[in-house]
Amino acid sequence: MSTKSKAYLVGGGIGSLAAAAFMIRDGNMPGGNISILEAAPIMGGSLDGAGNPADGYSLRGGRMLTTDNYECTWDLFKSIPSLGNPGKTVFEETVEFNQKYKAHSMARLVDRRRAKVPVTSMGFSMQDRIELLKLSNADEDALGASRITDWLSPAFFETEFWYMWVTTFAFQPWHSAVELKRYLHRFMLEFSRIETLGGVKRTIYNQYDSLVLPLQGWLEAQGVRLVRDCTVTDLDHKSEDGKFVVTGIHCLCQGNSEVIAVNDGDLVFLQNGSMTDASSLGSMTSAPAKLTKADSGGWTLWEKLAQGRPQFGNPAAFNSCIAQSCWESFTVTLKHPAFFDEMNQFSGNEPGTGGLVTFKDSNWLMSIVLAHQPHFTNQPVDVQVFWGYALFPDRVGDFVPKPMAECTGTDILQELCGHLRFDLETVASANCIPCRMPYITSMFMPRMRSDRPLPVPRDSRNFAFISQFVEIPGDVVFTVEYSVRAAQIAVYELLGIDRAIPPITPHDKSLRTQFEALIKAFK
Incomplete structure (x- = not known):
């Protein structure tokens, strides 16, 4: 790779930020040769976190981390200095934080009586166990584009296990059987402790403040160009010796149209598709x-490139049915401790130790989580923030007579207090900001293996994909790890880096883990 070679990354999510870091750290590419082109005014993509105490804070998603799995993520963040703890890396500060605040949920499921549901048993029948084992052992080609409901009987979806598993990972019954199978293997270690969420790790603050900002700061210090308000609309390309070669990038930057020439030796990485589009x-x-992809264009470039190129995947498999990929989250900012005090007393968990509290009989299937405070770096000591979401925003509420999708923040707080049997005075100071995400579980949609492109398509010379919509055998989408692993694979292949990518830890091959999962399944 020539020192004059340049790299252009389309999209400023965690995948592109990670790719830039790997190019510098492991590929010895000068940071000044790397440009990240992001349509939004800030970097971070779906790993967002914004707001202030006056206007309220907002998080689109809440993300599970684990130090037992995320091999590529921690390989990266062992190299990135912490912003708040000089002399330590992001990995080191995260490990120390989780040693201090250990996850052990004592109110994982709550029923309509406002009673904590005993969850030592998974609630399986023998038929449930047989079907789940058959699914987990099935070949992915045999599973094909089948749905979870094609493999598991209706009674399975009423088990305690299902309520805990799907609200932890955000599955729906109609989602891909392949993805559920992958999760069962990748997170087998969590199967035996799913009721306490004991394997879940957290960053000190939200992941934008704790992961994106330190990584962004390190990249900027290396000279990487972070170009905001820059929408890439098209790629010029040619075929040379049967290889796909990008030759130009069309973009609209700060309102000005321009074409960036991609010269011999230059590289282009595209974040194809977006779960938060x-x-x-x-x-x-x-x-x-109620917006769709037509309002934002986040899928347009991938759709354009994939036409007539099956090796570039099939975006329609993921973005064609909002009703099957949409859910809604909400972030609540409080200026009085009453709600947190009541939740501490009810759940038995201090903020940051309890994980999700799921109201299993909720029509919306609503869950909330109280993170360790402060959850934002600019959050005053007398302000509290918590996050929640619901998997069925199209259903009418139990305490509010309309679907969640039509609800204001005031309505959502009324529904939440109804399930908890809290007086509305506990949220009198609250600012609740709802967020609708029409494609948030689009990567779980039933699909064939060929619907997702490889990070570096076989006929590509200087072009790669980085996203939740590439194919990485054995790994699981809807994780930070998937984006970072895709970035590492793409960078190492295009730059010819001779360094081993951290392998997926085979917890599912451990006899102890298998034995503990078996015991749990029969409780």
Whole structure:
């Protein structure tokens, strides 16, 4: 790789940020040769976190981390200095934080009586166990584009295990059987402790403040160009010796149209598709607008490139049915401790130790989580923030007579207090910001293996994909790890880096882990 070679990364999510870091750290590419082109005003993509105490804070997602699995993620963040703890890496500060605040949920499921549901048993029948074992052992080609409901009987979806598993990982019954199988293997270690979420690790603050900002700061210090408000609309390309070669990048930057020439030796990485595309925020007095990909264009470039090129995947497999990929989250900012005090007393967990509290009989299938405070670096000591989400925003509430998708922040707080049997006075100071995400579980949609491109398609010379929509055998989407691993694979292949990519830890091959999972399944 020539020192004059340049790299262009389309999209400023964690995948592109990680790819830039790997190019510098492991590929010895000068940071000044790397440009990240992001349509939004900030970097981070789906790993967002924004707001202030006056206007309220907002998080689109809540993300599970684990130090027992995320091999590529921690390989990266062992190299990135912490912003708040001089002399330590992001990995080191995260490990220390989780040693101090250990996860052990004592109110994982709550029923309509406001009673904590005993969850030492998974609630399986023998038929459930046989079907789950058959699914977990099935060949992916045999599973094909089948759905979870094609393999598991209706009673399975009423088990305690299902309520805990799907709200932890956000599956729906109609999602891909292949993806569920992968999760069962990748997170087999969590199977035996799913009721306490004991394997879940957290960053000190939200992941934008704790992961994106330190990584972004390190990249900027290396000279990487972070170009914001820059929408890439098309790629010029040619075929040379049967290889796909990008030759130019069309973009609209700060309102100006321009074409970036991609010369011999230059590289282009595209974040294809977006799980948070067409997201919209509501307020205490308004519901989020119902947007689609037509309103934002986050899928357009991938759709354009994939036409007539099956090796570039099939975006339609993922973005064609909003009703099957949409759910809604909400972030609540409080200026009085009453709600947190009541939750501590009810759940038995201090903030940051309890994980998700799921209201299993909720029509919306609503869950909330109280993180360790402060959850934002600019959060005052007298302000608290918590996050929640619901998997069925199209259903009418139990305490509010309309679907969640039509609810204001005020309505959502009323529904939440109804399930908890809390007086509305506990949220009198609250600012609840709802967020609708029409494609948030699009990567779980039933698909064939060929619907996702490889990080570096076989006929590509200087072009790669980085996203939740590439094919990485054995790994699981909807994780930070998947984006980082895709970035590492793409960078190492295009730059010819002779360094081993951290392998997926085979916890599912451990006899002890298998034995503990078996015992749990029969409780």
